Amino acid sequence: MQKDLFDFEEKNLNKNLSSSKKKVTWLSHTALEELHRCPRCFWLSYKEGIKLPEGIQSRLANRFDTILKRYFDSYREKGVLPPLIEGKIKAKLQSPFKESYYFKLNEEYGFFGKVDECFVDDEGNHIPVDFKTASSDPREKQILLAYQNQIDEYLFLMEENGKKVADFGYLIYFFPQMSIELTNGFPMIVHIVKIERKVKDIKKRIDAAIKILQGPIPKSSPDCVYCNWFLRVKKYY
Ligand code: SF4
Numbered sequence: 001m002q003k004d005l006f007d008f009e010e011k012n013l014n015k016n017l018s019s020s021k022k023k024v025t026w027l028s029h030t031a032l033e034e035l036h037r038c039p040r041c042f043w044l045s046y047k048e049g050i051k052l053p054e055g056i057q058s059r060l061a062n063r064f065d066t067i068l069k070r071y072f073d074s075y076r077e078k079g080v081l082p083p084l085i086e087g088k089i090k091a092k093l094q095s096p097f098k099e100s101y102y103f104k105l106n107e108e109y110g111f112f113g114k115v116d117e118c119f120v121d122d123e124g125n126h127i128p129v130d131f132k133t134a135s136s137d138p139r140e141k142q143i144l145l146a147y148q149n150q151i152d153e154y155l156f157l158m159e160e161n162g163k164k165v166a167d168f169g170y171l172i173y174f175f176p177q178m179s180i181e182l183t184n185g186f187p188m189i190v191h192i193v194k195i196e197r198k199v200k201d202i203k204k205r206i207d208a209a210i211k212i213l214q215g216p217i218p219k220s221s222p223d224c225v226y227c228n229w230f231l232r233v234k235k236y237y
Contacts, residue, residue, distance in 0.1 A: 022107055023108075024107070024108060024109065025110070026110045027109065027110070027112075027210075029146075029153050031046070031209065032153075032205060032209055033146050033149070035208075035209050035212060038221050039212050040221070040227075042209070042213075043217050044217070046213055065131055068116070068174065069116065071084070072093060076094075076096075079092065084190050085172065088192050089119060091122075091127055093117065093120075094126065097117070098118065099114050099115060100112060100113070102161075103160045105207075111157070113150075113157045115130065115154050115158075116129055117129035119170070124164050125164050125166035126158050126163045126165050127165075128151060128169040129170045129171075129172060130147070130150060130172070131174065132147075132171050132173045132174070134175040134191075135175075136175075137189070138189075139189070139191050143171070143195065147195065149205075151169035151171070151195040151197065153205075155167075155169060156200065156201065156202045167196065168196045169195050169197070170194055170195065171193045171195060172190065172191070173192075173193070174190060175188065175190075
């Protein structure tokens with residue numbers, strides 16, 4: 001799932017809930033990753049609504065996600081796996097599909113996540129899936145800690161929502177293959193990575209984020225190019 005889709009969901013969720021009596025702050029995987037990168041930016045983003053400028057970004061990955069989701073949806077009712085992954089996974093597509101999961105910690109804070117897809121195995125275990133579109137060969141890549149965290153968080157959310165879950169999730173990479181045979185469409189490498197669940201209870205992670213939000217603004221990272229740039233130019237304002 002792409003960051004800006006999460007941002008969009010998060011913004012709307014927080015906006016809708018802010019109009020209700022008690023304002024609930026909804027955190028997500030993207031928020032926790034932001035905290036990991038820089039607690040100050042995370043604090044500024046949630047407390048003041050000040051986000052780092054993003055510059056020009058490609059929305060191509062979002063388009064890929066939408067197409068992939070529709071492709072998977074088209075096989076859901078038929079009760080079969082899409083040909084792109086057939087024979088590679090021993091499970092069915094969840095039907096009906098539940099995309100969003102919420103977990104309320106207290107009156108003020110909650111955590112939510114949106115899965116790209118979900119499989120259900122023969123024993124009724126739910127297996128979250130995240131689609132990744134890759135610009136370099138994913139078969140040679142190391143799995144980022146952020147992706148491990150993402151699967152742990154999805155499993156936690158599903159479990160908290162009463163689902164029986166497997167002890168793993170999947171990343172499915174889609175990588176356009178180098179070819180001059182494009183007449184019948186872009187050839188695609190589909191690479192499936194099984195991510196074993198490492199951390200069952202992610203409440204500690206969410207609590208750490210809440211603690212930051214409830215405290216004073218954290219210090220800037222000394223290596224951050226943005227803050228360094230700002231410190232140098234601010235005397236000219
Ligand atoms: S150090 Fe960088 S990432 Fe952190 S608040 Fe400053 S601009 Fe944001």
